[in-house]
Each structure stands twice: as C-alpha cells, then as structure tokens.
Amino acid sequence: MDKTPCDSQDAEVRKGPWTMEEDLILINYIANHGEGVWNSLAKAAGLKRTGKSCRLRWLNYLRPDVKRGNITPEEQLLIMELHAKWGNRWSKIAKHLPGRTDNEIKNFWRTRIQKHIKQGETFSAQCSEANEQASSSQMSYKIENYSPSSYLPSMQDHQTFPMAPLPAEVNENYWSMEDLWLLNGD
DNA sequence: AAGCGTTACAACCGCTTCATG
DNA sequence: TCATGAAGCGGTTGTAACGCT
Structure with missing residues (x-):
C-alpha cells in the first residue's frame, strides 16, 4: 500500500x-x-x-x-452501563447515545474512565460517582462547547x-x- | 518565561463483515 | 459457492492544548 x-x-x-x-x-x-x-x-x-x-x-x-464536547454525567453513566453489558462494542454503545460517535465514546472511555479504573477505582465507585454527578448536573468539562x-x-x-x-x-x-x-x- | 509531563481528541491502520456479481 | 470491493469496527498513534514545576 x-x-x-x-x-x-x-x-x-x-x-x-x-x-x-x-x-x-x-x-x-x-x-x-x-x-x-x-x-x-x-x-x-x-x-x-x-x-x-x-x-x-x-x-x-x-x-x-x-454533538461535540460536554459528555454529561447521564451519558457517562449510560456509557459505563452499556460497556459493562457489551464490552468494547463502541458503535453499538454509540447507537444509544444520540449525536455521539463511536470514536468519541471510545476516546472518552480510554482517556477518562479506563484511567480511573487502572488507578484502582472500582466500577461500582464509578457508577455511584456518576450517579451523584448526574443528580446534581454540575459537572464541568474544559472541552470546548461548540x-x-x-x-x-x-x-x-x-x-x-x-x-x-x-x-x-x-x-x-x-x-x-x-x-x-x-x-x-x- | 521556559521546559516538561499529561490529557484529550482527530485521524490512520488493519481486520472483519457484508453485499453483489 | 466463490471472489471482490466497500463499509464498519476497534485498536493505536500523533499532536495540540493545558497544567505544573
């Protein structure tokens, strides 16, 4: 090639x-x-x-x-739930998050979630954290919001x-x- | 202010699956 | 049924932006 x-x-x-x-x-x-x-x-x-x-x-x-930037706590929770169910089936997961691409979800998982898991945090801790954030909806990201x-x-x-x-x-x-x-x- | 390490994202690569002749 | 080409998918890499020292 x-x-x-x-x-x-x-x-x-x-x-x-x-x-x-x-x-x-x-x-x-x-x-x-x-x-x-x-x-x-x-x-x-x-x-x-x-x-x-x-x-x-x-x-x-x-x-x-x-949809770009600002993955919401709700979306984060959904990603974690679907990933627990299906594993690295990013396109399948993306179908349940309107406006999100498999590439974006994959990057999000690898850079933010997997990192925390490697640091020893349990999946359940992630879920409860996301739940908390979802309820308050005060999470802020530095990602440019356009x-x-x-x-x-x-x-x-x-x-x-x-x-x-x-x-x-x-x-x-x-x-x-x-x-x-x-x-x-x- | 400069250098360095980290993070987040865009893009490429190679493999697999699907459709068509 | 097989061959071929296109699309889809997941893994990986390159790099710009950011934060810390």
Missing part, C-alpha cells in the same frame, strides 16, 4: 489533519449529492483522500447532528455551500466549525 510519488498522477493521497477547504468541499458535496460510495465520492468531489478517510471525517466531525449542529440546524436548509476565499485570519490547520459555516456565506 505504499505510495510512491511518481507511480501515477492520481496516486497522490493526502493524509493527516483535514484542512478547512477539504471540509468545505466534503460538506458541499454531500449536501448536493448525499452520502454514497465513499471511494467514488472522494474522487468525484476532487478530494485527494481515501473514501475511508472521508467517511470518518464526515461521521465523526462534519455531520450536522454530531457543535456543528448549532451552526447548521439542518442540511436541508443548506443545500449548497458556495466556496469562499479563506480569510487571512483563519489558520490553515486551526478553525472552528463556526468558521466553516460562516464561509458558506448564507
């Missing part, structure tokens, strides 16, 4: 962080044509990405119904996203979803 640069002109595949332009292209294309076969979608949209990469970016980040869906209420309202030139202040590798939707310029 190694890509040599001079294999052919279309052998070039981009990897790594997505740029704002790529995001816009993908959003725009899906808004107009819908999701389809990801490999052909990537080509048709003119993205130098694999279909796999496009799918992942869309499902985990760009989809308007993706959501694509908050800027794009529904795809139906944004059938096309005309490309706009990037403003100078938008860094090539750092932008918020707000920047993206603002650039759609409606």
